[in-house]
Amino acid sequence: MNNFFELFSYDFFQKAFLAAIFASISCGIVGSYIVSRRIVFISGGITHASFGGIGLAFLLGFNPLIGAVAFAVGSALGIQFFTKVARVREDSSIAIFWSLGMALGIIFVWMTPGYTPNLMSYLFGNILTVSIAELWWMFILNVVVILTFSLFYRKILYIAFDEEFARAAGLPVNLFNYLTITLVALTVVLNIRVVGIILILSLLTIPQATANLFTKDFKNLLILSSVIAFLGTLIGLFISYFMDIPSGATIIFTLVVMFGLLKLYKTFF
Amino acid sequence: MDALIKIENLSAGYDKTPVLWDVNLEVFENDFLGVIGPNGGGKTTLLKIILGLLNPMEGRLIFRSDINNRKKPIGYLPQVKHIDKNFPITVYDVVRSGSLMASAVKKNSSDVKQKVENLLNEMGVANIRNKAIGELSGGQMQRVFLCRALLSDPKILLLDEPDTFVDNRFEGELYERLRYLNKHMAIVLVSHDVGTISSYVKTIACVNGELHYHPDNMITQEQLNGYNCPIKLISHGEIPHTVLKRHN
Known part of the structure; x- marks a missing residue:
């Protein structure tokens, strides 16, 4: 038990703990929106497209997060543009951006001279190596997400539930769609360091599925998803530390087990 | 008395293919208009035009001058299949x-x-x-x-196939409610089930590419009662085989 509390005195663990809080809030809120609105597939496309930006950053030697943000936001807006303006089927345009980003990433990383040591931490995440600068970015993201969802709570909810009705009422639906999809892109990218590109989608969907077992109210879903995401991340973090296994994968595994147990509980009690 | 909504020589559709052409229609206060027609005939397109979800290719949609165009005085009940x-x-x-x-x-x-x-x-x-x-x-x-x-x-209530929410037993309840609401607002009801709506609506518009307006709902309850089964199909022409006037 001493070991357990001692952990909190370590600098790397304090940062990991903060990262868990920030990731849980932003992913809890944005993920609830994604799941309710049924845009999980778009979010997957954005996530994987961001790998292209990380590859480019490795090649040219700038901050990979900046490359990832550029590719994520670019593909988010690109998917919307392809679908709405160029009239490509939505699932096809998602697949195009999804694979284009991955392909570019692989080419850029291959072209990068020497060994790329950090590549794995972007693909699979490592919450124990999050830097102070990255924590600040996560903090700012949280402020933006919380502000947007509290200021425009009803508008976001109504558009998500019935876009046609909101359009008929004269709400700037397109503007809100671009705003929210940009937030999705930023949330994905700034949380990549926690669980990685491959697994980030689960932080946006599994806590929400768990919370959805207990509430059907949108506001409660936002809050409960964040709480469940935090519990899962923290428990996963402890398990990974004491068993010395990869943190990102352990966190996701914990979240899935939580979902399974609570689903069983709901079914039988 | 000016019409609440006036549609003039309107054509509308998607991707340059018109679904509706040369439509003229006026909706007045306390109207109870039934819009009927086959699937794909343009009933939903007409609703989209009135709701402002679709812009006309030709012609105009005019709201009465005392009505603010931006915030439409329209109540809208969507089809049940559109609800997540x-x-x-x-x-x-x-x-x-x-x-x-x-x-x-x-x-x-x-x-x-x-x-x-x-x-x-x-x-x-x-x-x-x-x-x-x-x-x-x-x-x-x-x-x-x-x-x-x-x-x-x-001031206007639009209903898109409201009968698809419930089975036939509960339809009567809705139509009684609409009859009461009709004292305060115009109602435009889209349906493919002519038999049920015909005993409640005051006027009928048949939409199948073109729109044909029947100022009198000429289907009487007596005629419908003549058959001991629900009427699902009504055609146009001369009585006794048909009950609405022929389109010109």
């Missing part, structure tokens, strides 16, 4: 979303809340206010969406 029944939203929030349609003056939060309460009580759905939309029966869902449509005090 798994969305995590409560009855209360669905009804309150009707405030989007209201004019800016009525956006005051406590006014909206009071109006939501009144409507929930009036429609008998106050006891299920915290239920998720997916937990409701068809009849409850229909009443909840009617609450949403009525929250903005509409």
Whole structure:
């Protein structure tokens, strides 16, 4: 038990703990929106497209997060543009951006001279190596997400539930769609360091599925998803530390087990 | 008396393919218009034009001069198949979303809340206010969406296939309610089920590419009672085989 509390005195663990809080809030809120609105597939496309930006950053030697943000936001807006303006089927345009980003990433990383040591931490995440600068970015993201969802709570909810009705009422639906999809892109990218590109989608969907077992109210879903995401991340973090296994994968595994147990509980009690 | 809505020589469609052409229609206060026609005939396109979701290719849609064009005085009940029944939203929030349609003056939060309460009580759905939309029966869902449509005090109520919410036994209840609402607002009801609506609507518009307006609902209850089964099909021509006038 001493070991357990001692952990909190370590600098790397304090940062990991903060990262868990920030990731849980932003992913809890944005993920609830994604799941309710049924845009999980778009979010997957954005996530994987961001790998292209990380590859480019490795090649040219700038901050990979900046490359990832550029590719994520670019593909988010690109998917919307392809679908709405160029009239490509939505699932096809998602697949195009999804694979284009991955392909570019692989080419850029291959072209990068020497060994790329950090590549794995972007693909699979490592919450124990999050830097102070990255924590600040996560903090700012949280402020933006919380502000947007509290200021425009009803508008976001109504558009998500019935876009046609909101359009008929004269709400700037397109503007809100671009705003929210940009937030999705930023949330994905700034949380990549926690669980990685491959697994980030689960932080946006599994806590929400768990919370959805207990509430059907949108506001409660936002809050409960964040709480469940935090519990899962923290428990996963402890398990990974004491068993010395990869943190990102352990966190996701914990979240899935939580979902399974609570689903069983709901079914039988 | 000016028409609430006036549609003049209007053509509309998607991707340059017109679905409706040369449509003329006026909706007056206290009208109860039934819009009938085959699937793909343009009924929904006509509703989209009135709601402002689609711009006409040709012709015009004019609201009466005292009506603010931006905030339309329209209540809208969508088809049940357009509603995402798994969305995590409560009855209360669905009804309150009707405030989007209201004019800016009525956006005051406590006014909206009071109006939501009144409507929930009036429609008998106050006891299920915290239920998720997916937990409701068809009849409850229909009443909840009617609450949403009525929250903005509409001058015109548009209903898209409202009978698809419930089975035939409960249809009568809806139409009695609409007959009462019709004292305060014009109603435009889209349906493919002519037999049921014909005993309630005052006028009929047949839409199949073109729109043909029948100023009198010429189907009488006696004629319908003559058959001992629900009437699902009515054609045009001379009595006895048909009951609506021929299109010119």
